[in-house]
Each structure stands twice: as structure tokens, then as C-alpha cells.
Amino acid sequence: MSHTSIPALFLGHGSPMNALEENIFTETWRKLGETLPRPRAILAISAHWYGPETAVTAMAQPRTIHDFGAFPQALFDTRYPAPGSPEVAAQIAELLSPVEVRLDRAWGLDHGSWGVLIKMYPEADIPVVQLSVDSRQPPAWHFALGRKLAALREQGIMIVASGNVVHNLRMIRWQDTPEPYAWARSFNQYVRDNLAWQGPVEKHPLVNFMQHEGAALSNPTPEHYLPLLYVLGARREDEVVSVPVDGLMMASLSMLSVQVG
Numbered sequence: 001m002s003h004t005s006i007p008a009l010f011l012g013h014g015s016p017m018n019a020l021e022e023n024i025f026t027e028t029w030r031k032l033g034e035t036l037p038r039p040r041a042i043l044a045i046s047a048h049w050y051g052p053e054t055a056v057t058a059m060a061q062p063r064t065i066h067d068f069g070a071f072p073q074a075l076f077d078t079r080y081p082a083p084g085s086p087e088v089a090a091q092i093a094e095l096l097s098p099v100e101v102r103l104d105r106a107w108g109l110d111h112g113s114w115g116v117l118i119k120m121y122p123e124a125d126i127p128v129v130q131l132s133v134d135s136r137q138p139p140a141w142h143f144a145l146g147r148k149l150a151a152l153r154e155q156g157i158m159i160v161a162s163g164n165v166v167h168n169l170r171m172i173r174w175q176d177t178p179e180p181y182a183w184a185r186s187f188n189q190y191v192r193d194n195l196a197w198q199g200p201v202e203k204h205p206l207v208n209f210m211q212h213e214g215a216a217l218s219n220p221t222p223e224h225y226l227p228l229l230y231v232l233g234a235r236r237e238d239e240v241v242s243v244p245v246d247g248l249m250m251a252s253l254s255m256l257s258v259q260v261g
Contacts, residue, residue, distance in 0.1 A: 006037050007261035008150075008159040010231040011116045012245075013047075014255050016068045019078055019115045025255050026119045028245040032259070033120030039158035041088045042121075043149065044130040045230050046112030047163035050223035054145075055102040055132040058089035062128065063108035080114035085127035088157065092131065096148055104132075112162045120160070133226050139207045142226050146233020153261070159234055161227035165191045166218040166254035173251040180248035183214035188246070188254045190214070195232070195241045195258060206232060218254075228258065235260040 011029060018026050048067055049055075062084045066076050086103075093101035109117075113130050133142070149159060166184045180188075190212050194205040201207055207229065209215050219225045235241065239261050247255045 005153045005236070005261055006039055006156055006158050007259055008153060008231045008234045009260075010161045010163070010228045010258040012164045012255035012257050013112050013116050013162040014164065014249060014253060016071055016075055016111045016115055019111070019118050020072075020075055024247070025245055025257075028257065029116050029119040032244060036158075039126060040156040041085050041127040041129070041158075042117065043088070043092065043152060043157055043159050044109065044113035044117065044128055045133065045159065045161040045227045046110050046130060047133065047224040047227055048110040048112040049107060049130060049132040050135050051132060052134065052136050053102055053132060054096070054099055054134045055104040055107070056089045056092050057084055057105075057107050057109075057130045058086045058103035059084045059105045060086060062130070064114055065108045065110040067110045078118070080109060080118050080124050082109070082114075082117065082121075082124040082126060082128045085129055088127065089129045092129065092149070092152070095151060096145060099145070113160070116162050117160065133223060135223070139209065139222070139226065139229055140201055142229040143201055143204065143207050143233040146230035149230060150234040150236070153234060159231060161231050163224035163227040164254050165225055165228060165256050166248065166252060167224035168217055168220055168252040170220070171217070171252045178251040180251050181217070183217045184248055184252050184254065187212055187214035187218040188248060188256060191228075191256065192243060192246070195243070198237060231258060231260055
């Protein structure tokens with residue numbers, strides 16, 4: 001990492017309950033917040049803002065979105081009152097041109113974003129804007145957007161993407177310590193093995209992730225996987241890629257986190 005470039009992160013966010021609980025994953029997020037250079041702003045990219053457009057939150061005070069159900073009231077009572085930044089939102093819209101970026105003043109921060117940031121930066125005193133994940137676009141397009149967003153890192157803006165590279169809720173096993181499915185373990189390892197891959201984007205194993213035999217079961221829909229591609233796209237060729245924490249929960253949910261820089 002150069003002295004002017006701030007790391008980019010993909011965090012496997014898992015259950016919304018991680019916002020309240022303490023475990024190896026939340027402890028890792030906390031340590032990242034304590035040890036990484038403090039950003040002047042954060043660009044959050046969450047699996048939970050997935051739809052047919054590219055938009056960025058552009059309000060001064062984004063709301064905390066509780067986009068889940070059947071959890072304790074304490075989780076619904078939790079707020080993450082970080083300020084927004086209309087200025088950074090406008091900068092991102094300009095940076096991504098000619099992609100049309102809508103300046104959004106209704107969404108806010110969903111649990112894929114605030115659920116990890118509340119552990120990293122519990123004081124909620126760093127401006128946060130959130131970028132949507134365009135459901136109309138192929139994986140290579142998301143990787144290319146990450147390349148454009150890399151310029152933010154030179155300006156002290158941290159990219160924090162969140163999702164899960166294995167995310168199959170229909171096949172979850174609820175035992176205390178279930179054995180992961182073989183396909184989940186295999187796909188998670190495939191991602192790890194190819195994080196530092198370099199070459200033409202059209203041949204990137206993680207852009208072409210559906211070629212893996214376990215991909216369809218690991219990602220019945222792609223929204224939890226795609227945020228990873230923004231972080232990999234934002235990597236310079238000379239940068240190290242590391243794994244702050246990993247683990248397969250409930251047999252079919254990967255908590256893999258990735259740090260670039």
C-alpha cells in the first residue's frame with residue numbers, strides 16, 4: 001500500500017445479529033477499524049441494495065434501514081447515525097461517468113452496510129455513502145466499476161463492500177456446528193485461491209465465477225457475491241490481497257473477508 005492509498009475491504013457480513021453479538025468475525029471488523037488508516041469518508045457497497053439501476057445515497061443524514069424480519073427488538077432499535085456526504089456522492093457520480101448514476105435521497109444505510117460499520121467505527125462519526133449494485137449488469141461490469149472507484153482510495157475514501165461469497169439460505173443447517181457442504185467449502189476455497197489473480201478481466205476466474213461447479217449452489221442469486229468484484233477491481237497490480245478472517249457458518253454461509261492493500 002502506498003502512503004496515499006487507503007485499503008479496500010470486502011466483509012462477509014452474515015446474520016444481522018452480528019451487529020449485536022461478539023464473535024471472531026465482529027472482533028476482526030473491530031480490529032480493522034482500529035488498525036487501518038482512518039478514512040475521511042466511506043463508500044459502502046452492500047448486497048442488500050440490488051436493483052435495476054446505479055444509484056448513490058446523496059443525503060446529509062442517511063437513515064438506518066432495518067431490512068430484515070423475525071429478529072429481537074434490540075436489533076430494530078439499533079441505529080447507525082453516521083452522516084452522509086452529498087459532496088462525495090456527486091464526486092462518485094462524476095467518477096463513474098458515462099455510467100448514469102442517480103443521486104438518491106431515500107434509501108439510507110441497509111444492514112449489509114451499517115451491520116459491519118457499527119463494529120468498525122462504532123462512533124458513527126465518518127461520513128458514509130452507499131452505492132447500489134446494478135442487477136442488470138454482468139460480473140465484468142461490476143469489476144470495471146471497481147477499477148474506476150479505485151481513485152477514491154487515493155483521496156482517503158475507504159471502499160467497504162459486504163456480502164457473502166457463499167450465500168444459500170435455503171440450505172442452511174441449524175445445528176450448533178454443522179459440517180459445511182462440500183460444494184460450499186470448494187467454492188469458498190476457489191475464491192480464496194484466486195483473489196490475487198492477475199490478467200485480462202475477461203479471463204479472471206472470479207469474474208467468471210459461475211464456471212465453478214459449486215457456484216450455482218453457493219450463489220443461487222448473485223447479489224451477495226458481486227460486491228467482492230468492486231474490491232478486487234479497485235486493486236493495483238502491486239498490492240497484496242489478504243484474508244482477515246474466514247469461516248463457513250450454518251453449512252452454507254461464507255464469512256470470508258478480503259483486504260486489498
